[in-house]
Amino acid sequence: MSSNRIMTVSRAISEAIAQEMRTDPKVFVMGEDIGKYGGIFGTTTGLLAEFGEERVRDTPISETGFIGAGVGAAMSGMRPIVELMFVDFFGVCMDSIYNLAAKNIYFSGGNYKVPMVIMTATGGGYSDAGQHSQTLHATFAHLPGLKVVAPSNAYDAKGMMISAIRDDSPVVFMFHKGLQGLAWMASPEAAATELPEEAYTIPFGKANIVRAGKDVTIVTLSMMVHRSLEAAAALEKEGIDAEVIDLRTLVPLDRKTVIRSVAKTGRLVVVDEDYKSFGLTAEILASVVEDDPAHLKAAPQRLAVPDVPIPYSRPMERFVLPNAETIAAAVRATLGKVREAA
Amino acid sequence: MPTKPQLVWMYEMMEKARYYEDTMAAAYMEGKTPKFDIGAGPLPGEMHLAAGQEPCAAGVCVHLKKEDTVTATHRPHHVAIAKGVDLKKMTAEIYGKESGLAGGRGGHMHLLDPEVNFSCSGIIAQGTAPAVGAGLAAKLNGSDAVAVSYLGEGAANQGGFHEAMNLAALWTLPVIFVIEDNAWGISVPKSKSTAVPDNSVRAAGYGIPGFHVADNNTLELFKVAGEAIARARRGEGPTLIEVETYRYYGHFQGDPELYRPKDEVAKLKAKDPIRRLREALIADGTVTQAEADEALAKVKTEVDEAFAFAKAATYPAPEEALERVFA
Numbered sequence: 001m002s003s004n005r006i007m008t009v010s011r012a013i014s015e016a017i018a019q020e021m022r023t024d025p026k027v028f029v030m031g032e033d034i035g036k037y038g039g040i041f042g043t044t045t046g047l048l049a050e051f052g053e054e055r056v057r058d059t060p061i062s063e064t065g066f067i068g069a070g071v072g073a074a075m076s077g078m079r080p081i082v083e084l085m086f087v088d089f090f091g092v093c094m095d096s097i098y099n100l101a102a103k104n105i106y107f108s109g110g111n112y113k114v115p116m117v118i119m120t121a122t123g124g125g126y127s128d129a130g131q132h133s134q135t136l137h138a139t140f141a142h143l144p145g146l147k148v149v150a151p152s153n154a155y156d157a158k159g160m161m162i163s164a165i166r167d168d169s170p171v172v173f174m175f176h177k178g179l180q181g182l183a184w185m186a187s188p189e190a191a192a193t194e195l196p197e198e199a200y201t202i203p204f205g206k207a208n209i210v211r212a213g214k215d216v217t218i219v220t221l222s223m224m225v226h227r228s229l230e231a232a233a234a235l236e237k238e239g240i241d242a243e244v245i246d247l248r249t250l251v252p253l254d255r256k257t258v259i260r261s262v263a264k265t266g267r268l269v270v271v272d273e274d275y276k277s278f279g280l281t282a283e284i285l286a287s288v289v290e291d292d293p294a295h296l297k298a299a300p301q302r303l304a305v306p307d308v309p310i311p312y313s314r315p316m317e318r319f320v321l322p323n324a325e326t327i328a329a330a331v332r333a334t335l336g337k338v339r340e341a342a
Numbered sequence: 343m344p345t346k347p348q349l350v351w352m353y354e355m356m357e358k359a360r361y362y363e364d365t366m367a368a369a370y371m372e373g374k375t376p377k378f379d380i381g382a383g384p385l386p387g388e389m390h391l392a393a394g395q396e397p398c399a400a401g402v403c404v405h406l407k408k409e410d411t412v413t414a415t416h417r418p419h420h421v422a423i424a425k426g427v428d429l430k431k432m433t434a435e436i437y438g439k440e441s442g443l444a445g446g447r448g449g450h451m452h453l454l455d456p457e458v459n460f461s462c463s464g465i466i467a468q469g470t471a472p473a474v475g476a477g478l479a480a481k482l483n484g485s486d487a488v489a490v491s492y493l494g495e496g497a498a499n500q501g502g503f504h505e506a507m508n509l510a511a512l513w514t515l516p517v518i519f520v521i522e523d524n525a526w527g528i529s530v531p532k533s534k535s536t537a538v539p540d541n542s543v544r545a546a547g548y549g550i551p552g553f554h555v556a557d558n559n560t561l562e563l564f565k566v567a568g569e570a571i572a573r574a575r576r577g578e579g580p581t582l583i584e585v586e587t588y589r590y591y592g593h594f595q596g597d598p599e600l601y602r603p604k605d606e607v608a609k610l611k612a613k614d615p616i617r618r619l620r621e622a623l624i625a626d627g628t629v630t631q632a633e634a635d636e637a638l639a640k641v642k643t644e645v646d647e648a649f650a651f652a653k654a655a656t657y658p659a660p661e662e663a664l665e666r667v668f669a
Contacts, residue, residue, distance in 0.1 A: 028482065054482060060512065065505030068471020069478055072489070075461070076411060076479035095502070099465055100472065108454035109444030110666035112461075144667055168669030 007195040008181025010042030012154035013119070016161035017044065017081060019199045021051055024079060027165055028055040030066050031083030040085055041121050041180050063093035067118065071101045071170075074116040079165055084120040087174060088131045090139070101170040102145030113168040117161070122150070123176040123223055123273055125321055126185060130309035133317075135222070137272065138279035140172045141250040147204055148250040150174040152225035154181075155193040156248060159202030166201065176223045176273075188226040205252030209261070213243035216331050217261040219284050220271040221247040228271055230324035235331055242331060250280065255287045259295065262288050266297030267334045271322050276304035301330035344404070344564050349619075349628050350637065352404050352560060356396035356616045358641035359420035362429075363393040363591070365645055366419070366436075370595050378596050384437060384653070387449060389595040390417040394558070394588030397615045398522045399424035401555075401563030401585075402490055405571045411459040411476035411489040413469025415522070416451045418462035421492055426458045429648040439655035446658045447666065467493050467500035470519065474506045477515035477580075488516040488574040495584070496527025498541045507582065511548040516574035518567065519582045524589035529601035545582040552582040558615040561622075588615070 007015070021027045028051075029044055035058035038045040048056040059066040063084060070080040084090060090097065097118065104112050124133025141148045147169055151157040157175065164171035179191040210225060211232050218228045225246045232242040243261050247254060262268050268288060270281040281302035288295055303322040311317050344352070366389065373383025380387065392399075395417070403424035406412070414421040422432055427443070435442030436450045443455055451464035459476070463469050473491035480487040497503060498521055510517040521541050525532055538544065545552025551573075553566045563585055570581035588610040592599045623629045629637075 057513075060505075060508060062505035062509060064502040065471045065474065065509045068468070068502065068506070069475035069509060072411070072413070072472030072475020072477075073479045073482075074475070075456075075472065076459075076476045078475075078479045078482065080475070095465055095468060096471060100463070100468055103452075104454060104461065105669050106666050107444055107448035107452040108456065108461075109442075109447055110669065111444070111456050112454055113669040115669070147668070 005195050005197070006192050007154050008187070008192045009151070009154045009157045009175060010045065010180040010182060012158040012195055013043045013161050013175065014038070014045040014047065015195070016158045016199070017165070018047060018050060020162060020165045021047070021055065026077060027079045027081065028057065029081045029083070030057045030059050030070060032059055032061055032085050034058060034083050039083060041175065041177055042182055043083060043119060043175065063089060064096050067093050067096040068100060070116045070118070071096065071104065071114060074114045074170075075104065075112050079115045081117040081119060081165065084118055086132050087120040087122045087136050088134050090136065097146070098143045102143055105169060106145060114170050115168045117164045117171050117173050119173040119175065121177045122174045123178050124310045124317060125178050125223070127312055127314055127317060129312035133310040135174070135176075135274045137174065137250055137274040141280070145170070146251060147171040148174065149204060149248065150176070150222040150250065151248060152179065152222055152246050153191050153193050154195055156202055156208070158195060159200050160204070160248065162199055163201040163204060167204075174222070178223055190226060190229070202248070204249045205254050206248065207254035207257040208246040208248055209243060209257065210246045211242065211244040213241040213265070215241045215265055216243065216267040216269060216334060217258070217265045218242055218244045218269045218271060218327065218331065219247065219258050220244070221250070222273065224271045224273055224322060227322060227324050228327055231327035231331065234324060234328050240331060240335065253283070253287075258284060259288055259291045262295045266295065268296060268300040269327065269330045269334055270300070270302045271327055272304040273321060274304055275307055276302065277307050279304060298334045301334045303327060303330050344561065346628055348404050348564070349623055352400040352564065353616075353619055353623060353634070354637045354641055355400045355403070355424045356560070356619065357638050358645060359396045359399060359423045360393055360616055361642050362419055362423060362645050363391040365649060367391055367591065367595060369649065380596060389450060390593065391591045391595065392417045392420040394590040394610060394615075395522055395524060396420050397558050397560040397563055398492070398520060398585050398587055401560045402518070402520055402567040404564060405568050406490065407487070408458055409485065409487040411473060411487065412492070413473045413489070414460070414462035414492045415466065415469070415494055415497070416462070416464045417494070418451070418453055422453050422460055422462065425460045427453060427455045427460050428457070429644060430651040433648040433652035434655045437652040437655065438657065439652060440658040440662070441655045445662060445666070466497035467503040469493065470503045470506035473517050474509045474515060477510060477517040478513065480516055481513070486575045488518060488571055490518045490520060492520050492522060494527065495521055495523035495525070495532050495541060496530070496535060498544070499535060507548045507550070507580070510580040511550045514577065514579040516577070517580040518570045518574060519580065520567070521582070521584040522587050523584050524587050526589060526593065526602070528593040541584045542582055550580050550582060553584070555583060555585045557613070558585070558587045560615055560619050
């Protein structure tokens with residue numbers, strides 16, 4: 001079925017939504033600038049022209065209102081996709097997300113379904129400062145009742161968006177701005193991939209080993225998959241063979257794949273673009289150690305934003321975000337601290 | 343004018359809701375005397391009762407069908423009863439029992455029933471936007487279903503309510519916002535919280551009709567709500583209604599109510615809306631005294647049976663807590 005179409009993440013997301021809208025009349029999209037503009041980050045490109053204003057619905061700047069309305073529509077049998085333009089904006093509408101969308105399945109003992117997708121842009125690296133550059137993975141993953149997913153490339157983005165739309169629970173679909181393949185923002189070449197024409201799904205809770213290796217396990221997701229792969233390529237020249245795991249989804253979290261890999265390599269580096277404390281990096285470490293502390297032959301390393309707001313100025317932002325060099329250094333550190341097995 | 347079946351329905355529903363709340367008030371105190379402990383007894387947690395607010399439920403829900411959606415507040419029992427939520431399952435849920443609506447996961451402030459499209463919430467004004475979503479779903483599906491969102495007068499100052507009104511008006515959705523103005527946001531009187539004495543004027547800000555129903559008048563609300571719901575079904579968009587209603591109990595059971603004039607409740611009870619309706623129905627010959635008494639006896643039996651069912655029901659297995667997080 002391969003058609004050799006190389007597509008960007010933003011096109012992959014738009015195509016996934018369009019295909020589901022064609023086959024399921026219950027699917028519709030709401031958000032700010034998702035109509036004529038096609039989504040500030042290109043997630044709804046071409047949808048208005050094909051489906052019209054009823055199903056591709058530009059909203060006022062009223063996130064509490066339209067995300068709450070998404071919940072009401074989902075509980076009424078629709079499958080809404082709502083876009084929160086920047087994840088940073090969750091502050092004005094979190095009640096609709098964590099106290100409403102996330103809880104009504106439980107509050108109804110499973111009698112209500114809440115099949116909605118909240119898609120939202122994450123990530124920095126382009127000097128947009130502290131209210132437009134966060135990833136906030138853990139903020140959402142911490143709250144029971146939300147599935148939280150963050151693809152790293154176009155192939156995954158299409159399959160995961162289709163899975164999200166078909167899911168009967170609320171899914172927070174976090175796409176990284178720097179992976180979208182926008183004309184006005186640099187994107188890693190590998191984020192755009194060959195994209196099958198047909199609709200397909202990628203199951204949640206299944207991590208992807210994007211590079212097999214035997215010396216160290218790097219666990220990450222979203223943009224940091226690309227930074228980790230760059231690091232792994234550099235380390236290969238030094239004779240270090242790194243395994244890179246793209247988690248793809250935070251909730252559900254594929255602990256098994258991580259544990260299996262660390263059991264093999266004995267060394268663990270976790271890389272996240274979110275804040276460090278109380279976040280994904282700690283969760284992954286805890287999962288490995290809870291399973292068996294003997295998996296680790298050396299102290300693990302974690303790389304994340306060091307608990308400061310994302311700074312604006314380029315040298316400072318570069319300093320706080322993990323990159324290929326800092327990841328490679330962390331790998332060397334964990335290899336340099338080898339403890340003898342008992 | 344309401345038909346005789348509509349009048350009888352409203353009377354019965356109000357008596358049922360009143361008897362339900364009075365029964366709940368008594369049952370709630372079990373295990374909480376002599377020292378009041380909110381976590382003690384078979385009915386732990388906060389308990390917000392709606393005695394006095396029955397017209398808001400009956401006067402609106404009498405016009406609704408099963409397909410219509412209602413979102414109610416943290417003080418939800420009267421509306422749940424009027425929307426037709428199963429009384430036994432609802433009571434079992436409030437008792438935290440396995441046979442409750444959600445198997446005991448939600449409780450008194452979280453009664454959700456897809457059978458009759460009813461939900462409520464512990465966060466004020468939270469139901470306003472989901473009602474917009476239900477109205478939008480009806481519009482997209484080409485159905486004539488409507489959505490009614492209840493909120494208190496205190497919730498009328500939440501931003502989310504105003505976002506929801508704008509969306510409903512902007513998209514001409516079949517949504518009716520019903521403000522139950524019981525005069526008190528816990529301890530804060532409306533005059534200290536709200537810049538306008540009558541919230542119905544706020545409808546003008548969204549270009550939609552707004553109505554004020556004075557003095558807990560069931561028949562006046564019947565008329566105003568009936569017209570609003572008919573407009574919504576015809577695709578003519580939302581309406582805002584504020585009902586001046588009464589709160590006989592405290593904000594929650596156990597509320598010392600030190601903020602409230604001592605004679606206020608007695609004054610309100612002197613013009614009790616259920617008695618007013620009953621007397622009017624008997625006076626104009628709609629029902630005889632015997633028929634009214636019979637109706638009252640019938641609803642009391644129904645409520646007593648629901649409480650007996652709930653008390654006798656079993657608690658969920660503790661590990662059931664881990665189920666039903668996702669669909």
